[in-house]
Amino acid sequence: MTDKNKPDWAGEDWLSRFVNLLIQTKPIYKVMKHQARQVLIKTAEKNGIPWRQNYQDLEASGAKALLEKIANPKVAYPDYYQVPFHAYDKGNLCWEAAFEASSATQSMALRVWPQEKITWQTAQEKLRNSFNEYLGCYSPSSVRDILDIGCSVGISTKAVHRYYCQRQKTAVRTAGLDLSPYMLAAAKTLDEKGEISEWIHALGEDTGLPDNSFDVVTLQFLIHELPRQATREILQEVFRILRPGGCLGIVDNNPRSPVIQNLPPALFVLMKSTEPWSDDYYTFDVEEAIQAIGFDRQTTIASDPRHRTIVAVKP
Numbered sequence: 001m002t003d004k005n006k007p008d009w010a011g012e013d014w015l016s017r018f019v020n021l022l023i024q025t026k027p028i029y030k031v032m033k034h035q036a037r038q039v040l041i042k043t044a045e046k047n048g049i050p051w052r053q054n055y056q057d058l059e060a061s062g063a064k065a066l067l068e069k070i071a072n073p074k075v076a077y078p079d080y081y082q083v084p085f086h087a088y089d090k091g092n093l094c095w096e097a098a099f100e101a102s103s104a105t106q107s108m109a110l111r112v113w114p115q116e117k118i119t120w121q122t123a124q125e126k127l128r129n130s131f132n133e134y135l136g137c138y139s140p141s142s143v144r145d146i147l148d149i150g151c152s153v154g155i156s157t158k159a160v161h162r163y164y165c166q167r168q169k170t171a172v173r174t175a176g177l178d179l180s181p182y183m184l185a186a187a188k189t190l191d192e193k194g195e196i197s198e199w200i201h202a203l204g205e206d207t208g209l210p211d212n213s214f215d216v217v218t219l220q221f222l223i224h225e226l227p228r229q230a231t232r233e234i235l236q237e238v239f240r241i242l243r244p245g246g247c248l249g250i251v252d253n254n255p256r257s258p259v260i261q262n263l264p265p266a267l268f269v270l271m272k273s274t275e276p277w278s279d280d281y282y283t284f285d286v287e288e289a290i291q292a293i294g295f296d297r298q299t300t301i302a303s304d305p306r307h308r309t310i311v312a313v314k315p
Contacts, residue, residue, distance in 0.1 A: 004256065004261060005255060005256060006255040006256075006261075006282040006283055007255065007260055007261045007263070007268065007282060008261070010255070010272075010278055010279050010281075010282035010283060012283075035270060037087045039270060040087075040104060040107060043107055043110075043111075044103050044104070044106065044107040044120075047107065047110050047119075047120055048119065048120060049103050049106045049107055049120050050103075051100065051103040051107075054099070054100075054102060054103045055099045055100055055103070058098070058099040058102075058186055058189065058190075059095070059099055061189050062189065063095075063098070063099075063185045063186050063188075063189040064095065064185065066184075066185040066188055066189065067181055067182065067185050070181045070184045070185050070188065070199060070201055071181035071201055072181075072201040072202060075179070075201060075202060075203065077093070077179065078203070078230070080226065080227050080230060080277070081093070081179055083276050084276070085097075085225070085274065085275070085276065086104070086274050086275070087274045092179070092180040092182065092183060093180055093182060094182060095182055097180070097182065097183070098153065098180065098182035098183045098185065098186040099186060101152050101153045101183060101186065102153050102155060102186070102190065105124075105152070105153070105155050106120045106123075106124055106155075107120065108221075109123035109124040109126070109127040110123045111306070112126075112127060112304050112305055112306050112307070113126070113304075113305070124155075126304070127304065127307075128156070128159035128160075128163075129163075130303040130304050130307075130309070131220065131249065131251040131303055131307075131309050132159065132160055132163040133163075134249075134299070134301060134303055134309045134311060135160075135216070135218070135247065135249040135309070135311055136163065136164075136167060137311075138247050138298045138299070138311045138313060139215065139216050139246075139247035139249075140215050140216075140245055140246065140247065141168075142168060142170055142215075143164050143167075143168065143172055143215040143216055144170070144171075144172065144173060144215055145172075145173050145174075145175075145213060145214045145215050145216075146160060146161060146164060146172060146173070146174040146175070146214065146215065146216045146217070146218070147174075147175050147176075147177060147207075147209070147214045147216075147217045147218070147241070148160060148174065148175070148176045148177065148217075148218045148220065149177050149178075149204045149207075149217060149218070149219050149222065149234065149238070150177070150178060150179075150204060150219060150220065150221075150222030150225075151176030151177060151178045151183075151184075151187060151199075151220075152178060152180075152183050152187070153183050153186045153187045153190055154176050154186075154187035154188075154190055154191055154196060154199070156218065156220040156221070157174060157175075157176035157187070157196055158191065158195055158196065160174065160216070160218055160220075160249075161174035161195055161196060162195070164216070173197045174195070174196050174197060175196065175197055175198040175199070175200055176196055176198075176199050176200065177199075177200040177201075177202055177204065177207060178199075178200075178201065179201070179202070179203055179204065181201045184199045184200075184201055187199050204219075204222075204230075204233075204234040204237065205230060205233035205234050205236075205237055206233075206237065207237055207241060209241050210241070211240055211241065212241070212242070212243045212244070213241050213243070214241050214242055214243065214246060215242075215243055215245075215246045215247065216246065216247050216249065217238045217241065217242055217246070217247075217248050217249070218248075218249045218250070218251075219234065219238075219248070219249070219250045219251075219252075220249075220250075220251050220252075221251065221252055221253075222250075222252070223250065223252050223281060223286065224252050224253050224275065224277070224278065224281040224282075225275065225277060225281075226277055226280075226281070227277050227280050228280050228281075228284040228289075231284065231286070231289065232289050232293075235248075235289060235290060235293050235295075236293055239293050239294055239295060239314055242314040243314070244314055244315065245313065245314065245315075246313070246314050247311060247312070247313055247314075248290070248295060248310075248311070248312045248313070248314070249309065249310075249311050250286070250309065250310040250311075251303060251307055251308070251309045251310075252281075252307060252308065253281070253282075253306065253307060253308075254302055254306060254307050254308035255281075255282045255308075256302075256308075257302065257305065257306050257307070257308070258305075259305045259306050260306055286310060287300055287310060290310065290312050291312075294314075294315070295312035295313065295314060295315075296312060296313045296314075296315055297310070297311075297312045298311045298312055298313055299311050
């Protein structure tokens, strides 16, 4: 990690303000959004990820029929969740986002090790293993209940579930929670073996789950998508639902990563154009917020060239 706390293209630096001005100029933003999407799809398919086929398979599945059953009518979507996001005008609240999420996630892992000639499957395995192994060093010796907040289509959820199932002989109950019922419908469809006990439609800030009910709670590639106040509220909620001795695991973009700090201009402009809360994330002291809530922070580590893992324990 570098001595700089964040990239120059995030926060109040002149470069960041200039990029933000471009994004706020609608004709330019429209071009950026289109370009970002094309880069994602072409990169994925060039590396063996059948982006369009994956979309068609989910569209032809029974995912859409699950929406009404999964959606919680009592959920009120906060303003921050109703802005254009990841090049989708409706953000995560649409089928297009849900049907493309698995391909985008598979492609993301490949960008971590661009010089290595590895498949997307190997890249995904490396990405998940690096986080789960650090998390496992601090979590309870016997884990009964796991919650993955911001689970999207369940790739992270299944990975952490399988890790703990392999680590111990006793049964593990894992749930995935997300604010998008579209993502959850896709997650349930993709969970072909029924490994995950429950897919929950709820706010991470207000899960509705009982106090002291989980041994491990994860936030995987979630908080860079949130304003800092939402992150604080989610951390507070995690503290409430964790059992004493329970473990919080966070993996996300590392503001101090040389790779992140030295992204080519074309890439960081495209990234900021599709992730509206980037400035807030890269200037937010997550570790300080965790400790202020009452966690014992155990470690922050660069778990791969782009990402950091933060692990904390509830006393």
